[in-house]
Amino acid sequence: MTTRRQLETIRLDRPEPGIVVATLDRADRMNAMTNTMFAELDWLAHTLDREDDLRVLIITGAGKAFCAGYDLADADRLTELSALGMLDQQELAARALAAIRGMRVPVIAAVNGAAAGGGLALALAADIRIGAPAARFNAAFVRIGLSAGDLGSSWLLTRLIxxxxxxxxxxxxxxxxxxxxxxxxxLNSVVPAESLLDAAIDLAEEICANSPGGIQLSKRALQANMEIGSFAAALELENRGQALLTRGADMPEALTAFKQKRRPHFTGR
Structure with a gap:
């Protein structure tokens, strides 16, 4: 396990092999984001991505909220920054969410409560979102004189809804x-609050039962083809992915297991 750094704002658990649960752990502040959290999300994404046996990351929030966005206790300083200083601040946050979205494995957001502002953006950065009945979303930037074009929200939200x-x-x-x-x-689905994390883990286990390489290249294709502007380019990307996967060990193993009427043993190699 490579995640040995002491994290201040995130709690990590490993409920099953290949599955990591990252809990935003500032319940007293509704898991609001700080520069420390942005740095830790960025570090976590890159560190976990180097773990060969990682299959799925689940992100959720401690307490009643998923994430209330940028901590308003720090908001006053934003107006004191220069234009370039504010750009640095935005890029710090954007790098963190881009790192989460760019992970090679699927990311599931288990949205237990409010996801506002940057918290909405974090939920959108996940591949799959499961919500409790208390899950609710808000992009209230225009109420405080800012734009809803923040941390990828305008791009992802438009494509989702x-x-x-x-x-x-x-x-x-x-x-x-x-x-x-x-x-x-x-949201992909709404489940009872007491079942939310179990439902996310169950879904993660379903994903883990499949070929790791197949899942990773499926994610790459799904994400890239949201940005590619032509059907021909999408086919080219898909063709390359399929050709690469036939060179690994998992596809021959799956075919052998099918013939032998047993479950395949995938290694991701």
Whole structure:
């Protein structure tokens, strides 16, 4: 295990082989983000990505909230920064969320409560979102004189729920409750609060049962093809991924297991 750094804002657990649960651990501040948390998210993403046996990362929040966004206790200093100083601040936060989204393995957000501002962006950075009934989302940037174009939210939200729904949500700064989030596709599912983490782990175990290389290249294809502008380019990317995977050990093992009527033993090699 390579994660030996003492983290101040995140708690790590390993409920099953290949599965890591990262709990944002500032419950007294609704898990609001600080520069320390941004640095720790960035470090965590890059460190876990170097673990060969990692299969899925689950992110959730301690207490009643998922993440309330940037800690308003630190907000006053933002107006004191120069334009370049504020750009540095934004890039620190953006690097952290880009690192989470860019992990080679699937990321599941178990949204236990409010996900606002940067917390919304963190949930959007995950591949899959499961919510408790108390999950709710808010992009209230326009209420404090800022833009909803923050930390990738404008790009990801539009692709998840469509441009018109994203625009209405961003311009009104209203709260989106769990049932609506599920209906629009922001949440994959809503489960009872007491079952949320178990449901996320169950889903992670389903993912872990499959070929690690297949999952990783599937994630790469799904993400890249949200940005590629042509069907031909998407086919090219997919063709390369399939060709690479036939050179590994997992595909022959899967075929052999199918013929022998047993479960395959995947190694990711």
């Amino acid at each position: 469509g441009p018109a729904q994203a625009a209405e949500f961003a311009y009104t700064a209203r709260i989106m409750e769990a049932p609506e989030a599920e209906r629009l596709g922001l």
